[in-house]
Amino acid sequence: MRLTVDGVALEVPPGTTVLEAARSAGLWVPTLCFDDRLAPFGACRVCLVGVEGARGPVASCTTHCREGMVVHTQDALAGRIARNVVELVLSELPAPPAAHTELAQVAARLGLDATGGPAAQRWAGAVHEQSHDHRHPYLAFQHELCISCGRCVRACDEVQGAFALTATGRGFHANVTAGLGHGFAESSCVSCGACADTCPTDAITERFLVELEETR
Amino acid sequence: MTRDPRFDVTTTTTCGYCGVGCRLEAHQHGGHIVSISPALDGPANRGHTCLKGRFAHQFTRSRDRLTAPFVREHGTLRLASWDEALDRVASEFQRIKAEHGPDAIAGLASARGTNEDAWAMQRVMRAAIGTHNIDNCSRVCHSPTSFGLRKSVGLSGCSGSFDDIEHADVLLIVGSNATAAHPVAGARMKQAALAGAKIITVDPRRNDLSDVGALHCGLRPGTNAAFLNGLTHVLIRDGLVDREFVRSRVEGFEGLADLVAYLTPDVTEELTGVPAADVVRAAHIYGEARTGSIAWGLGVTEQLYGSECVQMLCNLALLTGKIGRAGCALLPMRGQNNVQGVSDVGALPDTYSTYRSVGDDATARLFEERWGVPLRRERGLKLPEMIDAALAGKLKAMWICGYDIGQSDPDSAKVEAALANLEFLVVQDIFENLTSREAHVLLPAASFLEKTGTFTNAERRIQLVQAAAAPPGSAKTDLEIFSLVSERLGHPLPYRGPEDVMLEIGALTPAFAGVTYERIGRGGLQWPVAADGTDTPMLYAESFALPGGKGRLAALPFKPPGDEASEQYPLILVTGRRLEHYNVGTMTRRTGNLELLSHDVLEIHPDDAAAHGIADGALVEVRSRNGSIQLGAHVTDRIEAGHVFTAFHFPEVRTNLLIGQSADINTSCPEYKVVAVAVTPVAVHAGAARGHAVVA
Structure with a gap:
């Protein structure tokens, strides 16, 4: 057409x-x-x-x-x-x-x-107040940077199929969480990193890269 | 892609873990790889990768990387210069060749290395040393696939591409735990299922794909042949055969129909443990679908009749005309990044590149002319024969590259004794390992992130590998090492770099005729590649690569596996991979993946656990006719009763001590998947850590 x-x-x-x-x-x-x-x-x-x-x-x-x-x-x-x-x-x-x-x-x-x-x-x-979760060996949450675009949740579902991430909260408090909120390791996450790869803000990113930025 | 200010350099390369062949962007900062992301245009991974490809790169800068050569002196290894180490390698090879002949020396090429590395090594063995004693680890994984495909359809490779996954209405997945062992292909299969494709899993253990599948067939280990022939029975009985396809493109129908006549669903149930109704359902789901692909892993091949089962899988596709068109692929899930390629380019004792026999005079003469040396017409030793010859004192020297046979090959104690019996052992690797304990010379090699060349993935796709970092210390690429050794042996290799090697492969291999690095580009080339660069994403659209052009249905009966449960060894052990680790764990155990999975466990069904007095988490001893190991138990109903499962990633456990000598009848691929064992609880003194393995 x-x-x-x-x-x-x-x-x-x-x-x-x-x-x-x-x-x-x-x-x-x-x-x-x-x-x-x-x-x-x-x-x-x-x-x-x-x-x-x-x-x-x-x-x-x-x-x-x-x-x-x-x-x-x-x-x-x-x-x-x-x-x-x-x-x-x-x-x-x-x-x-x-x-x-x-x-x-x-x-x-x-x-x-x-x-x-x-x-x-x-x-x-x-x-947003700073809220970090660095318990996973590779993946880091920096919740204050979440803009609720839903890309991480959809990457987890549509690319990997792990269904580990969920959108939580409403309005200003909208954010993302792994599983029931106890971090990646306690969820169905398979550590593929598709969420970090698609995140447009570093709300989910790689721990190595956070550390790299901190040492600059 | 916008340049990322956090990184100094970004290099596009190909993953060195499994055979999916994800294209990766390796980001470097300060001379180190600090991050890896998936290439958005990777044909196999399409912007995705797994926790191994993406995150498990810390091993490259591990403190215990081999960074300089070592030589043995007075019983211990000491640091040496490259000149000293290489001179020692050359002089020992020359001495042994002079005293015992060239066949007293054998080499193992690495399926983790590039095509160019493998090619160079087989040339050194064949031309500089004068023996066909060269093999690679496909011997212990997919050699039966190569054999079966060549018998049934002609070529040793996937008949289509990973892209067929999305075009298939049905995926029949046999003996493959794709989401763990080939995570990106597994994710594509899972997405296909979520989008409506029907998955049938055939495995003694449920896996992630079973959970999203239409049907799971939990058969007893060692009964694949009965199940596959049972499916064939139903396909024929219920009119699910593509008669026109069989008439025009296939031969052998009558013999097969006669053979499977007795294998009614009830008989199949009796032999396999799969309910008769599920056998019928599986045949109908696959047979009635418009398109269907078959994926299989080592659960098919690593058995006494593994190569025959590959032929039986081909039977299903040939009978239903599900081959040679979109959505209808025969898809072997190749284990290592380059186990397809290392075999394609001829690191095998009986064939030159693309599986042309060393006994074929015309082929041999091509090579003789190019290399300027006479070449033998008798095949060399396969890996298990090398082990036997070493034990017998006939094989005096081995050169083992990037392959820890001490941990990964069956009957580890025998392998160890064989290595100890050698006069001279060269180990070329990135770390010390169980194989290098007996080494006389240890040569430090570059990892896949530190070298340039090509890998060939499970869909026959030749892809570029680009160095994203420098090798540590004085470590060298395998190709450099082979060149230095060959020169000292009086047969200098005429390569200025890896691309020269590929040009030689192309000159001597019609199926690689048009392969150049420029043509490979970012998208890769699927062999056969014509001289004008046209590649072949799909095989067999018109005819099969066999004399006469017809596919061959194989009438092969079910025969029981090499081992069976007995009163003394009442359970059957199956081994495999975990998502977090890769094979012997050389790389992944040196990364954060160890935090995700720090030790292995023995999976056991609740009924068996109760019968043997085993609690979840308890330390158990697993004993086979061959050896014993100890590890923690994990009680789960994911596995069928009567079977236990563990991986082989941890040298502390050494699972392969348990594996015996049973092997595929055609290819000597060990029967890792059917080992009778006894499992008993171990009294643990207070304070012993839960589940942590104890050295047997």
């Missing part, structure tokens, strides 16, 4: 998402809860794009291409919403995300000052 993305005419097979179509044209669309290895989730609302004729911006990761669709990845309203979403996410963190994280990279590309500075002063309000 044929569609136009940012003025580029594309032909894609049925079932292609708008995000896939845009990427195939070499266009960048910000994402946070998306991972190629996982089924599209549509939770973070960062991948919003404008579609002519639609009532408002749509999540490109879960929207399938339709014949004749006209997509604008640079849609002003979509961009504003995405920036607000990322700003809200950043505002709950106790510290700016580390430069290597996907969150920091997305924020930077959206023109947000993730590392502090004048913009950060607008982010008044509660931030």
